[in-house]
Amino acid sequence: MAKPSSADGRTRSTVQIFIVVGLCCFFYILGAWQRSGFGKGDSIALQITKSNTECEIVPNLSFDSHHSGEVSKLDEADSKPKVFQPCKAKYTDYTPCQDQRRAMTFPRENMIYRERHCPREEEKLHCLIPAPKGYVTPFPWPKSRDYVPYANAPYKSLTVEKAIQNWIQYEGNVFRFPGGGTQFPQGADKYIDQLASVIPIANGTVRTALDTGCGVASWGAYLWSRNVIAMSFAPRDSHEAQVQFALERGVPAVIGVLGTIKLPYPSRAFDMAHCSRCLIPWGANGENFTINTIILSMN
């Protein structure tokens, strides 16, 4: 057994280094190639070309912008930004298309009066809606799920009206949201547990949900931690500003009602729709409300 000479060892380690460096380069290039999607892109392009012959895909797509604002000469010369004055303090909660006085001039049947009715051009306000006095930046999530600064939505009526149902409590300078709702005074989390025993919420089947008649949107707020994003809606009604609380909490919500106008969501936008005493007469109007509600791609 001859001892390998030192020269021999050096050659071998040089070769090893070359191999290692070579492999590194190879995999680097391979990775870069895959990331660029070159190979994949090719097959996708091929598919599109193939399917192009079958469906009528417009061949000459225009990628130019078609709705850029017109820059008039006047604007260029006078490039000062337009300044709006604040509106009067009474407009703090002004929601132009949900104005109570205008609403009352519309028919009550099918909740038409609670739908969006926007001001005519000459009725529009041209001022900035002021924040409520003392408004502060809302708490960051997840604290905002449970607490909203009182000054941001200073309305206590729900704390009295919905006291038994545990929607919202007034605690000095904050509102606390214990997570309760009309149907779930014990809290939304327990309620969602019950739902989850019959609906596969945990395994990714339900990713999006719609909450009808959402109140302060605790249902949606608590679904978030289960990887379900919920859109909640409620009309602007006699309990002040339900949706306003939801928004202050950082939960997606809109003022909305099921009436004669379809909600602005595409079909199958939601995997699940939820109503717990949402006061929607589902069976009425030849089931138009059900049709209206979009929904359901539960496969």
Ligand SMILES: *[C@@H]1O[C@H](CO)[C@@H](O)[C@H](O)[C@H]1NC(C)=O
């Ligand atoms: C594409 O071509 C068709 C037929 O020549 C024409 O009618 C259409 O306006 C074109 N579309 C665009 C975006 O140029």
Ligand SMILES: *[C@@H]1O[C@H](CO)[C@@H](O)[C@H](O)[C@H]1NC(C)=O
């Ligand atoms: C989730 O669970 C439901 C009910 O058990 C089942 O039908 C469905 O296939 C599951 N989905 C996934 C993605 O595992």
Ligand SMILES: *[C@@H]1O[C@H](CO)[C@@H](O)[C@H](O)[C@H]1NC(C)=O
């Ligand atoms: C249901 O909606 C359709 C279309 O909007 C309307 O023509 C019909 O009258 C509605 N049915 C009822 C019972 O309101």
